[in-house]
Amino acid sequence: MEHSTSFRQTLHLLLFCSLLFCLHDLALADPPYPLCSNNTDNNTLLNSSFQNSLQNLLDSLTSNASVSKYYNLSYGNETDKVYGQFMCLDYVKADECHGCISVASQAIMNLCANKTEAVVWEEVCQLRYSNVNFIGRLNVEDNLGKDNVINMSEPVKFQAVVENKLRNLTTTAAFNSSANMYATGDEPYTVGNTLYALVQCTLDLSPDECNECLEAAIKDVSSQCYGSRGARLLSRSCYLRYELYAFYEGANESSVSPQIQPTSTTRGGGNGKKIWLIVVLTIGSAFLLVVLMALIVYRCATKKGTRKGKDEIVRNHVQQHNNGDHEKPGFQDRYFEGLDELKANDSYIDLATIHSATNNFSDSNMLGQGGFGPVYKGVLADGKEVAVKRLSSFSEQGALEFTNEVLLILKLQHKNLVRLLGFCVDQQEKLLVYEFMPNSSLDVVLFDQKKRAQLDWSKRLNIINGIARGILYLHEDSRLRIIHRDLKASNVLLDFDMNPKISDFGMARIFAGADSEANTARIVGTYGYMAPEYAMEGLYSVKSDVFSFGVLLLEIITGKRNAGFHQSTLVAYAWHLWNEGNALELMDPLLIDGLPEEFLRFIHIGLLCVQEDAFDRPTMSSVMVMLKGETVTLSQPQQPAFSVGRFAEHHQRFTQSCSANGLSISSVAPR
Structure with missing residues (x-):
């Protein structure tokens, strides 16, 4: 009882100290930094077509962040139209840009819910959307300055160096055509110490507008962050930052020379005291943490025997998991x-x-x-x-x-x-x-409203038939029987004439002899495309690929992703509308040359491929016959896998396109 009481008291003290730190650091919080519009819309906006357009827009922006550091587009029609733009700092790599925009798109939905206009700044990127067209329009309102809590000992001298360097970089970024509206540079401050600065504009601005934006940013950062040893100015149309370390070369604040001394009297007269408070609280919290860890070690030691037995079970499970199919010794x-x-x-x-x-x-x-x-x-x-x-x-x-x-x-x-x-x-x-495939992957074209317009009905049928022929070759016509196991839109590449080519065989498996199915303890693939028997039991066969093909077929003819809309999927929604006789509601409005009867036949084929029982699904050779022959009688499809979902309105048009299908998984233990 005595140890338990001491444990609780120590924990309370540690939590109290942590709370003090949190209160102190509110003004110094890490990104994201949001700026939401002042309007407060009612909750119906969450389910409105504007929200659908916004989600589609954010998905498309995130997708393009892997290949570009600046992108803008619009989504929707008339009052539902939303405009979007992202900019990554030019020094970051493509994967870092993609990751930053992915995080920003989630943050902007959480931090600015029910807003028709918002912008959020992450560490190396910014993301913006609005129901009003802002592309190509300069905006320097509500510029936000963020600075280091510590000021320099000679703020007047330091500020002069900062402003001079930022203005020189502004001229380079705005008026040097090869600079691409981006510039970095360094400037000696004192012996052995250097100032590093960066400026960047969104690429929709003219040179004069870029110059105007950065001049306003310099003015704002000088007034809001005067004398600070490091600061950044967040603007809708541009960005600037300076530090005493080469942040754009991967350096961090620990690399700052100790020769630079901060002033003990800082802005508002309170930062010096804050620094001492930080020191005291840090030492105190460290001491309490040591005491807490000692108590935890003591309590855990008394349960060592029990835990040892549990650890043995875990080790055995891991060993069994890692010795799954095709990973045996040798x-x-x-x-x-x-x-x-x-x-x-x-x-x-x-x-x-x-x-x-x-x-x-x-x-x-x-x-x-x-x-x-x-x-x-x-x-x-x-x-x-x-x-x-x-x-x-x-x-x-x-x-x-x-x-x-x-x-x-x-x-x-x-x-x-x-x-x-x-x-x-x-x-x-x-x-x-x-x-090289000049038209990228199918998902890049299919799930972008502007690019999808290139895919008329005949092109989509050509893509569907080409994918089917490729899978049939893998299953039956090659020297080996091969299960792809990761068939999805991003693994279908398009050549110059939009002909499909299946790619990414890293997950594929070969069947020997007369084998027709296998079991694995190591499940790999992508949620939304995985057959239920594979996702839940690790059982895969040619019918696993047939399921994935069925999902892909439905995505191609509707122009919508399978996973991630509301509480359901495209497969479940198609099944629901099929049973009600309203499947034509899924027809992509961009398909002006599509025939309703032909569209319904392909919906029918897709539903046959995604039936829950693998035995009920057709083989790819049967699918090829169905795709070619309009006179072929199609059987009634049974309930698809994972088709339980809720629909707010049965007849609501489905226009959302989310990105859950992009979630690839490498290892999942089946139940």
Whole structure:
């Protein structure tokens, strides 16, 4: 009882100190920094078509953040139209930009709910939307300054250096056409100490507007953050920041030279006391934390025997989990033995050639981020354009999936499968070189309202038929029977003529002899496309790919993602409308040349492919017959998997397109 009382008292003291820190740091909170419109709309906005347009817009902006550091677009019609824009700081890499915008899109929905206009700033990006067209229109209202709590000892001298440097950079960013409205630079302040600064404008501004925006930002940061040793000015149309360390080169505040001394009397006369308060509270909290940890160790030691037994169970589970299909001892070794043999043939490309082709993996050459690492555009010495997939060194499935894909695709030849031109293994580098697909992946085109307009009914049928032919080849016509296991829109690439080619065979599995299904303890794939027997039990077969194809077919003809709308899915909604005789409500309004009868037949085929029982689903050869023959009698589809959902209004038009289908998973233990 005595130990328990002491434990609680110590915990209360620690929580009290933590609360003091929180109160002190409110003004110094980390990003995001939101700025929401003052209007307060009623809750019906959450379910309005404007909210649907906003969600679609944010999804599209996030998707484009992997290939661009600035992007703007609009979504919706008339009063439901919403305009959006993002800007990443030019020094960040594509994957960091994508991650930042992804976080910002979630933050802006949470922090500015029910607002028709908002902007949020993260550490290296900003995201903005409005129901009023702001693209190309300068806005310097409500500029927000954020600064370091510590001032410089000579604020007048320091501020003069800051303003002079920022104005020089402004001239470069605004009026130097090669600067792309971005500039960084450093300026000596005292011996051994340097000021680093950055300015950037959104690319929809003219040079004069960029100059005007940054001049206003300099004025605001000088008044709001005068004498601060570091600050940033957040504006809707531009951004500036300065520090005493090279933040745009990856440095942090710990690299600041100790020769720079802060003033003990800071803005408002209170920051000096705050610093002492921080020191005292830090020491006190550290002491209390040590006491708390000692008590925890003592209490846990008394339960050591029980925990030891539980740890043994966990270790056994992990060992069983890691020894799932195709990961048995010797399996990976056999793969690498095969790679050694392949190095001797024409498929092997040396690392120097790939470095030259991709300009040393330049950010400007990056096409996007794949499941196992970034993809770069390259040009070989003979002028051939290629796409190079660079396996991330942090990928937990790295070596196995890489060797799997190399050995598998080199044996496959079909016009609807992406062609592997070569590969490279050089120390930690593992690279795959594919033919270049100029129209990117299907999801980039299909789930963007403007780009989707390129896909008329005939093109969509061509894509559906091409994907079906590719899967049929894998299942029945190649020398090996292959299950793809990760068929989805982002793994279908489009060539110059919008012909589809299935890609990404890192998850694929080969069936030997007469085998028709297998079981795994290591489930890989993407939620929204995974068959129920695979997601829940680890059981996969050719019917698993048929399920994924059915989801993909429904997405292609409707122009909508499967997962992530309201409490349901596109599959469930299609089943619901089919039973009510209202399936035509799903028809993409952009399909001006689509025939209602043909659309309904394809909905019917899609529902047959996504039936819950794998036995009820057709084979891909049967699917091909269905796709070609209008006179074929189609059976009544049974209830799809995961079709339980709620619909606010049964006849509400479904216009939302969310991004949950993009969630790839690498390992899930089945129940």
